Amino acid sequence: MLIGQTAIVTGASSGIGAGVAKALGAAGANVVVNYAGHAEGANHVVRQIKDGDGSAFAVRADVGSEADVRGMFQVACETYGTVDILVSNAGVQQDAPFLDMTLEQWNRVLRINLTGAFLCAREAAREFIRRGIIRERSCAAGKIIFISSVHEIIPWAGHVNYAASKGGINLFMKSIAQELGLYKIRVNSIAPGAIKTPINRTAWETPEAEANLLKLIRYGRIGEPVDIAKAAVWLASDESDYVHGTSLIVDGGMTLYPGFSTGG
Numbered sequence: 001m002l003i004g005q006t007a008i009v010t011g012a013s014s015g016i017g018a019g020v021a022k023a024l025g026a027a028g029a030n031v032v033v034n035y036a037g038h039a040e041g042a043n044h045v046v047r048q049i050k051d052g053d054g055s056a057f058a059v060r061a062d063v064g065s066e067a068d069v070r071g072m073f074q075v076a077c078e079t080y081g082t083v084d085i086l087v088s089n090a091g092v093q094q095d096a097p098f099l100d101m102t103l104e105q106w107n108r109v110l111r112i113n114l115t116g117a118f119l120c121a122r123e124a125a126r127e128f129i130r131r132g133i134i135r136e137r138s139c140a141a142g143k144i145i146f147i148s149s150v151h152e153i154i155p156w157a158g159h160v161n162y163a164a165s166k167g168g169i170n171l172f173m174k175s176i177a178q179e180l181g182l183y184k185i186r187v188n189s190i191a192p193g194a195i196k197t198p199i200n201r202t203a204w205e206t207p208e209a210e211a212n213l214l215k216l217i218r219y220g221r222i223g224e225p226v227d228i229a230k231a232a233v234w235l236a237s238d239e240s241d242y243v244h245g246t247s248l249i250v251d252g253g254m255t256l257y258p259g260f261s262t263g264g
């Protein structure tokens, strides 16, 4: 499905990014597995892709650093010739009640979740436009997929930096989709609900926490990285060629506000 294409997945050493990287590799893409701190996680993902006869390598880069992002794209292009797909997934939480939130906590989340998306998307778009369309590979010049969150829609007390970063991703995505469509670059987001990863371990690791979380999910199960990975492969492929500037919610019905199912 993605044979001959190259994908960069940021934050692919863990959780959703790791799942997306493996699924893109299984769909035939060469995969650049980005990480910030956990080389062993990234190397494990690379090994899994190679075990499935795919091609991948790991690159350390802080997505909030312009120099690191440029370096990552440069090494990707040196290795595979170009980049066709960006999955901008790297993200963090630094939770605190609003009144206690420090500027450092605010800045760290905005820098990684929003500025990181800007730096990676800009670099990707420049490379897509430089190279242009290669029809045997894809009818688009390139695909950008942001991993946003249902918190681009649902307000989240105690996590205002995170919700602001994801709300920002939504209009950033739509605005660059407006700007880049004419170059045949497709830009979309996936907005996951609750997915079992280290970022939200406390929300599902005990039976009590899991039961509480399930009250928010109409479909009755917590998501797995593979649920997001399948959507990412579709959005990266020509199967979704007319999907542009949209946010695909993959949340088991969290945004149906199940609390209102009995009348509110």
Ligand code: NAP
Pocket: 010, 011, 012, 013, 014, 015, 016, 017, 034, 035, 036, 037, 038, 039, 041, 061, 062, 063, 064, 089, 090, 091, 092, 112, 147, 148, 149, 150, 191, 192, 193, 194, 195, 196, 197, 198, 199, 200
């Ligand atoms: P995770 O398992 O904690 O993974 C986060 C990833 O981001 C790790 O690979 C981490 O790399 C990377 N990262 C952190 N800072 C970075 C930086 N400065 N530069 C490059 N990479 C960096 O969390 P996750 O749940 O998979 O989250 C992935 C994305 O999904 C995030 O954007 C998150 O907001 C979003 N999301 C998650 C959920 C959920 O329920 N899990 C729901 C909605 C949205 P290292 O480990 O190498 O530092």
